[in-house]
Amino acid sequence: MKKDMWNTRRGKIAHLISERNHTPSEIARELEIPIKIVLEDLKHISRSSKYGELLILPAKCRKCGYNFRAEIKIPKRCPRCKSMWIEEPRFMLRR
Ligand SMILES: [Zn+2]
DSSP: OOGGGGGSHHHHHHHHHHHSOBOHHHHHHHHTOOHHHHHHHHHHHHHOGGGOEEEEEOOEETTTOOBOOSOSSOOSSOTTTOOOOEEOOEEEEEO
16 A cells, blocks of 8 residues: 555555554544544445555444344444444454
8 A cells, every 4th residue: 555545544444453443533532533424434444455455343232232133334223122322333444
């Protein structure tokens, strides 16, 4: 990867998640951008081959342990127990 690619917003996200996995909230906090933008950028990163392979650790219900599908979004509510206590998915890039 070219060095100047890290200077774009998507490049900064890619750089963060190539070091260790992050939740969208962690990325948003670290780069001071809205979560909505983070999710859009992650979708773009997942479709682009230049960043490497995007790995998704699925969201999970903290109350009943329900595992969500591996998707680039943050579920609001558990379909099984209706809890809103949801652990965000985590994202990582495999180099
Ligand atoms: Zn649940």
